[in-house]
Amino acid sequence: MKPNNFNYVRAESVDHVLSCLAEHGENARILAGGQSLIAMMNFRLVEPAYLIDISDLDELKEIKLNGNSVEISAAVTQAKVISAPDVNEYLPLLVDALHNVGHFQTRTKGTFCGSIAHADPSSEQPLCFAVLGGKTVLKSKRGERVVPVSDFQTGLMATAREDDELLSSVRLPVQNPSAGYAFEEVTRRQGDFAIVAIAVIAEGKNIRIGVGGVAGRPEVRNWDNLADGDIDEALNAFAWKLGDNEDIHASAKYRRQLVRRIGRRVIEKARKCRS
DSSP states (O other): OOOOEEEEEEEESHHHHHHHHHHHHGEEEESSOOOTHHHHHHHSSOOOSEEEOOOOOOOSEEEEHHHHHHHHEEEHHHHHHHOOHHHHHHHHHHHHHHTTOOOHHTTTTBHHHHHHHHHHHTTTHHHHHHHOEEEEEEEEEEEEEEEEEEHHEEEEEEEEEEETTTEEEEEEEEOOTTTTEEEEEEEESSSSSOOOEEEEEEETTEEEEEESSSSOOOOOEETTTTTTHHHHHHHHHHHTOOOOOSSSOOHHHHHHHHHHHHHHHHHHHHHTOOO
């Protein structure tokens, strides 16, 4: 299939983008990398009347260290995030996870913020965004608001972004340099979306764990003073609370088992990372 007819708008500035969104609202979509959007348009799962291309806006291609957070703008590609010195120094978990996203060719086009806005629960980027405790910066002609990840990801491919808002950037708190970290996922093939993905940050016996690919959005838990003998029980309880999501890729039972098995391995890997 091919997309329905649409009007293409090459944005001249962020203000131009906001004006277009204010005028066209739910009938418009933002095009940054297009790795998910164009595929959905081809299948006519979305049929925007206006496609607003922000990929050439230099003001949206920045990665900045602001105090204790790294800010990634809307048109920054995944490949640029991987190679950015500040990201490698301050967000090593994100770098590890991004190497699992698609393939080299797709990472040179796909954007980090685009994946956050798309909010696919099987994607590695919303999972890391949740585990790292990030925030989104949403801009419109009405003003700007900053929304924490806990309020932004509202469900399966659903977010708190309003129709007239641009997700202009995300802010990710820098990782504690003494904390261990690890990421692992199970896919049918290299580059596929995850059947189950797990990210962990470990500070001594304190564990922050996130699971993607099971529930409608990434789920995160904090376990303080978790003893080695309590890991399996904690993972089992977490796996059951994630729900009974089944699809053509995996049964709910298989996904729960992956959470139990991979979860322990990722926790142990994270604890050894800085030891």
